[in-house]
Amino acid sequence: MTPAIRARGLRYRYPDGTPALDGLDLVVSPGERVAVLGPNGAGKTTFMLHLNGLLRGEGELLVEGVAVERGTLAAIRARVGLVFQDPDDQLFMPTVREDVAFGPRNMRLGEDEVAARVSAALDAVRMAHAADRAPHQLSQGERRRVAIATVLAMDPGVVVLDEPSANLDPRARRELTALLGELDRTMLLVTHDLPLAAELCHRAVILSGGRVAADGPCREILADAGLLASHDLELPVGFDLGRVPGPPESRILMSIHGGS
Amino acid sequence: MGGGCGHLPAPPTVGGRLRGLDARAKVVGLIGVTIVAVSAPLEAWPTWVACALVLAAVAVAAEARPREIARRAAPVLPPVLFVAAFAPLLSGGRAVASLGPLTVSDHGLRVLAEVGAKATIGTVAAVLLGLTTTFPETLEALRRMRAPRTLTLIAAFMYRYLVTLVDEVRRMRAAMTSRGFRPRSPFAAAVLGRLVAVLFLRSLGRGERVYRAMLSRGYGGQLPAVAVGRLGAADAAFVAVVALALVPARVLAGMAA
Numbered sequence: 001m002t003p004a005i006r007a008r009g010l011r012y013r014y015p016d017g018t019p020a021l022d023g024l025d026l027v028v029s030p031g032e033r034v035a036v037l038g039p040n041g042a043g044k045t046t047f048m049l050h051l052n053g054l055l056r057g058e059g060e061l062l063v064e065g066v067a068v069e070r071g072t073l074a075a076i077r078a079r080v081g082l083v084f085q086d087p088d089d090q091l092f093m094p095t096v097r098e099d100v101a102f103g104p105r106n107m108r109l110g111e112d113e114v115a116a117r118v119s120a121a122l123d124a125v126r127m128a129h130a131a132d133r134a135p136h137q138l139s140q141g142e143r144r145r146v147a148i149a150t151v152l153a154m155d156p157g158v159v160v161l162d163e164p165s166a167n168l169d170p171r172a173r174r175e176l177t178a179l180l181g182e183l184d185r186t187m188l189l190v191t192h193d194l195p196l197a198a199e200l201c202h203r204a205v206i207l208s209g210g211r212v213a214a215d216g217p218c219r220e221i222l223a224d225a226g227l228l229a230s231h232d233l234e235l236p237v238g239f240d241l242g243r244v245p246g247p248p249e250s251r252i253l254m255s256i257h258g259g260s
Numbered sequence: 261m262g263g264g265c266g267h268l269p270a271p272p273t274v275g276g277r278l279r280g281l282d283a284r285a286k287v288v289g290l291i292g293v294t295i296v297a298v299s300a301p302l303e304a305w306p307t308w309v310a311c312a313l314v315l316a317a318v319a320v321a322a323e324a325r326p327r328e329i330a331r332r333a334a335p336v337l338p339p340v341l342f343v344a345a346f347a348p349l350l351s352g353g354r355a356v357a358s359l360g361p362l363t364v365s366d367h368g369l370r371v372l373a374e375v376g377a378k379a380t381i382g383t384v385a386a387v388l389l390g391l392t393t394t395f396p397e398t399l400e401a402l403r404r405m406r407a408p409r410t411l412t413l414i415a416a417f418m419y420r421y422l423v424t425l426v427d428e429v430r431r432m433r434a435a436m437t438s439r440g441f442r443p444r445s446p447f448a449a450a451v452l453g454r455l456v457a458v459l460f461l462r463s464l465g466r467g468e469r470v471y472r473a474m475l476s477r478g479y480g481g482q483l484p485a486v487a488v489g490r491l492g493a494a495d496a497a498f499v500a501v502v503a504l505a506l507v508p509a510r511v512l513a514g515m516a517a
Contacts, residue, residue, distance in 0.1 A: 106478030
């Protein structure tokens with residue numbers, strides 16, 4: 001089976017010479033939900049930007065069998081949906097509907113298909129009622145859901161979320177967790193929110209110094225306090241892994257083309 | 261973080277019979293009123309009267325209250341009229357009266373009349389458009405009328421991020437105030453200057469992040485064209501009524517002048 005993501009020896013230096021990725025190797029199977037953990041500066045966001053071709057370093061990187069390179073960027077961006085940390089960066093059109101339609105229109109789809117995808121994506125995140133509202137009129141949690149809809153409308157095989165629970169109140173966080181648990185996509189969750197990773201992901205990798213420092217079942221990784229501490233990670237005080245519901249199996253086969 | 265409380269003007273709450281019209285018809289009709297008014301010289305002043313009557317009719321049809329129109333025109337019209345009020349005293353030309361050491365010139369009076377009438381008509385037309393049409397609808401109308409995409413995109417960004425910027429300024433001011441900053445102190449100018457600089461840098465950073473988010477969704481430097489829908493009978497009728505009321509008035513007033 002073709003891996004959803006295959007990175008081998010991925011290296012990247014920032015223009016000032018600082019190494020961000022230092023020979024990163026990672027293979028993610030289709031349908032896997034992987035938490036990407038690590039301290040600040042570990043290379044998590046840099047890796048995320050590579051997956052979409054926004055940064056390009058040395059080494060091999062394939063998404064669903066397609067190499068990430070200059071000539072394949074349009075195909076890659078249709079395959080990988082990035083949900084950025086701040087929804088205000090992602091939602092830039094005057095209305096929610098226009099914003100969700102932005103990606104499908106860039107894919108040169110017909111207007112009927114664009115409308116169908118917008119409708120399906122907003123339904124999937126339960127934001128259809130806000131289609132004609134401006135993003136600034138939404139709450140933070142609603143904006144996050146719409147940001148997810150903007151990438152779902154492109155029907156990507158891989159969804160990458162950067163700190164999806166940042167700045168959310170408990171209720172919005174709970175709703176987001178339920179929503180993400182329902183999406184049947186290969187998912188990379190870049191986060192410091194370890195309880196969220198425990199709830200959503202079967203597998204976790206810890207990045208450190210631009211390479212994979214640990215890779216294994218999410219609960220085993222999170223239960224290893226020494227491993228976490230050595231990478232500046234820790235579970236919240238009083239948090240009991242045993243009481244957290246495990247990552248759900250995919251409940252909804254959400255396809256923008258085919259419905260649920 | 262924000263709780264979804266935008267600080268831009270609320271969506272139109274009036275509109276009456278105009279609310280259901282296609283935004284393109286309203287844009288064409290009301291911009292048309294402004295263009296006709298601007299094209300008329302002082303000698304063709306009946307054109308301005310015709311424009312004012314059309315705007316009054318539109319306001320009645322839209323159920324727009326005079327107080328609301330005045331409130332929305334307040335940030336624009338008074339400053340323009342204030343500046344124009346000095347024209348009779350400062351502009352050259354034949355003196356027609358004197359106010360102590362100052363002389364009132366005929367050319368200055370002409371400037372005052374023209375600027376006053378045209379600015380008032382243009383502002384009221386814009387206010388009526390804003391009262392009956394949301395900003396996204398206006399942008400969509402301009403887009404469908406094949407206005408340059410770059411311009412409509414810039415306007416869309418301004419609309420989208422104005423609220424975010426205002427919120428950012430409010431948070432920064434709150435943080436400064438909470439630490440005892442008083443804008444009236446002698447150091448205020450320097451501090452406010454830094455605030456503007458920080459705001460600029462943050463906006464620059466946000467711009468880069470937004471562009472990255474656009475690229476990640478397939479943006480390749482050009483926005484795809486969107487199919488253009490047809491105007492309905494009511495839309496065409498609105499434009500036709502405005503044109504029939506103003507074009508003859510402009511032509512006849514021009515001939516009489």
